[in-house]
Amino acid sequence: MLPASTPDASTSQPTGQVATVLLVALGAISGWLIGILQPPAWAAALLTAGWVIAIHAWAQRKRSVAGSESSGDEAAASAPLVEGVLPIWRRHVESARLHSEESMGQLLTSFGTISERLEEAIRYTQGQSIKHQAPSVESLLSNHDDALKSMLAPMRAMQSTRDDVLARLDALGKDMADLRQSALQIKQLSRRTTMVALNASVEASRAGEHGSGFAVVADEVQQLANQCGQVAQQMMARTATIEESVTSSRLENASLDRSDDALQSQAEAAARVVVADLLGDLSQLSRTSRELQAAGTAVQEEVERVLLNFQSQDRLSQMLECVTKDMNLMSEWLEQGSDLGAEQVDAWLTRLDASYTMEEQRSDHHGNTAIQRETAIEFF
Amino acid sequence: MAKTILIVDDSGSFRQVVKMALQKAAYEVVEAIDGQDACAKLDGRKIHLIVCDVNMPRMDGLTFVKHLKTTNYKFTPVIMLTTESQEAKKAEGRAAGVRAWVTKPFQPSQLVDAVAKLCAA
Numbered sequence: 389m390l391p392a393s394t395p396d397a398s399t400s401q402p403t404g405q406v407a408t409v410l411l412v413a414l415g416a417i418s419g420w421l422i423g424i425l426q427p428p429a430w431a432a433a434l435l436t437a438g439w440v441i442a443i444h445a446w447a448q449r450k451r452s453v454a455g456s457e458s459s460g461d462e463a464a465a466s467a468p469l470v471e472g473v474l475p476i477w478r479r480h481v482e483s484a485r486l487h488s489e490e491s492m493g494q495l496l497t498s499f500g501t502i503s504e505r506l507e508e509a510i511r512y513t514q515g516q517s518i519k520h521q522a523p524s525v526e527s528l529l530s531n532h533d534d535a536l537k538s539m540l541a542p543m544r545a546m547q548s549t550r551d552d553v554l555a556r557l558d559a560l561g562k563d564m565a566d567l568r569q570s571a572l573q574i575k576q577l578s579r580r581t582t583m584v585a586l587n588a589s590v591e592a593s594r595a596g597e598h599g600s601g602f603a604v605v606a607d608e609v610q611q612l613a614n615q616c617g618q619v620a621q622q623m624m625a626r627t628a629t630i631e632e633s634v635t636s637s638r639l640e641n642a643s644l645d646r647s648d649d650a651l652q653s654q655a656e657a658a659a660r661v662v663v664a665d666l667l668g669d670l671s672q673l674s675r676t677s678r679e680l681q682a683a684g685t686a687v688q689e690e691v692e693r694v695l696l697n698f699q700s701q702d703r704l705s706q707m708l709e710c711v712t713k714d715m716n717l718m719s720e721w722l723e724q725g726s727d728l729g730a731e732q733v734d735a736w737l738t739r740l741d742a743s744y745t746m747e748e749q750r751s752d753h754h755g756n757t758a759i760q761r762e763t764a765i766e767f768f
Numbered sequence: 769m770a771k772t773i774l775i776v777d778d779s780g781s782f783r784q785v786v787k788m789a790l791q792k793a794a795y796e797v798v799e800a801i802d803g804q805d806a807c808a809k810l811d812g813r814k815i816h817l818i819v820c821d822v823n824m825p826r827m828d829g830l831t832f833v834k835h836l837k838t839t840n841y842k843f844t845p846v847i848m849l850t851t852e853s854q855e856a857k858k859a860e861g862r863a864a865g866v867r868a869w870v871t872k873p874f875q876p877s878q879l880v881d882a883v884a885k886l887c888a889a
Binding site: 489492493496497500503507692695696697698699700701702703705706745746747764765766767768 | 779780781782784785788792822823850851852853854858861862866867868869870871872873874875876878879882
């Protein structure tokens with residue numbers, strides 16, 4: 389209790405002592421009168437009971453008066469203090485409410501930005517993973533077979549050109565063989581012509597002088613046949629050389645063709661390895677992307693839960709606002725110096741109860757257990 | 769074309785929570801800090817639905833809804849989103865033409881479902 393009430397209590401104490409002494413004195417006088425007057429027993433008992441009742445009633449009144457005087461003095465003494473402190477409490481509560489609301493607003497904005505960024509990242513990774521959803525590297529290779537073929541297309545074109553050259557060399561070889569055959573036939577014709585010219589010379593010598601002219605012709609024919617034979621021989625030799633070169637070229641080309649096939653197979657295998665590695669890396673990237681996406685989704689859900697919990701700020705703000713308003717009313721009431729009887733207390737508490745909007749406030753007001761309420765939407 | 773939702777709440781943090789939930793669901797959002805501000809925002813623009821608090825300064829939510837019924841927006845569905853849980857207030861809201869009553873705190877997904885349901889109706 390406040391120290392201010394102590395002097396009042398001490399001043400009321402002497403009055404009480406005087407009254408007690410007076411009562412004791414009156415009791416003693418009564419006893420002395422009973423002893424002198426010798427009244428009947430019922431009258432003495434009645435007088436004694438009357439005194440006991442009077443003393444008890446006096447004692448009760450004394451306690452009541454002392455109590456009311458004490459509480460009235462305390463209230464009167466504490467009123468200025470409450471008047472001074474209450475507005476300060478109200479300002480503190482209001483300030484705390486505004487600060488927390490401002491901070492929560494900033495936090496919400498930050499979390500909102502984080503949530504938006506996460507959503508963008510998840511959307512992006514979803515887009516990426518869709519591109520690489522093939523189940524295996526083999527199927528990816530199969531999917532990219534066209535790309536591999538186009539990679540090897542120039543090599544295939546070069547091989548095709550070489551095949552054409554080879555075919556032409558084959559044809560050239562056949563032509564050379566025909567040409568050699570023709571040269572052989574010319575040589576045979578030349579040999580036969582030589583024989584004919586020789587016979588003609590023999591017959592010209594038999595004819596004597598009359599065959600001298602014919603012998604010249606036969607000689608000329610033989611020379612021509614010899615020249616034809618030489619030319620045919622040269623043609624055959626030249627044709628044989630060319631044919632040999634063509635054959636050699638064909639063999640070389642055939643060898644190159646086999647090398648090209650091997651080279652192409654090697655290139656294709658190497659390309660498949662490279663592409664397989666590349667697609668393997670992409671698959672790994674896709675898996676990582678999916679994991680990131682899952683992690684991002686989990687974080688986003690967590691952020692949403694945080695945002696849900698931020699709603700408590702509004703509830704807190706309303707609770708504090710309600711207390712602040714009531715403090716304000718209390719402050720005004722104290723300034724007016726109004727009397728507060730039991731009826732006014734009840735009216736005050738009823739009004740306060742009616743000002744609540746939340747079940748939690750009502751529970752707190754009545755000291756009940758807090759209600760755990762599920763979120764629900766009522767459609768009308 | 770995205771549907772436009774008007775959010776009326778004096779709590780900035782709460783408006784932010786509702787705004788985020790609705791924008792994520794591809795709605796466009798217009799904000800008002802109380803009933804009076806909301807009246808000013810009803811300037812002829814197309815509003816598909818209104819999400820409104822009850823206890824607000826200057827003009828409370830139920831007064832705003834009653835005023836709404838006297839304007840060109842009288843057929844715009846209204847969801848009350850509030851800490852207010854008194855049956856008397858809900859009855860007042862129902863009589864004023866409110867279509868749904870959501871008590872805070874709420875699950876954003878539930879609000880989005882309710883908005884989608886009333887916008888489609």
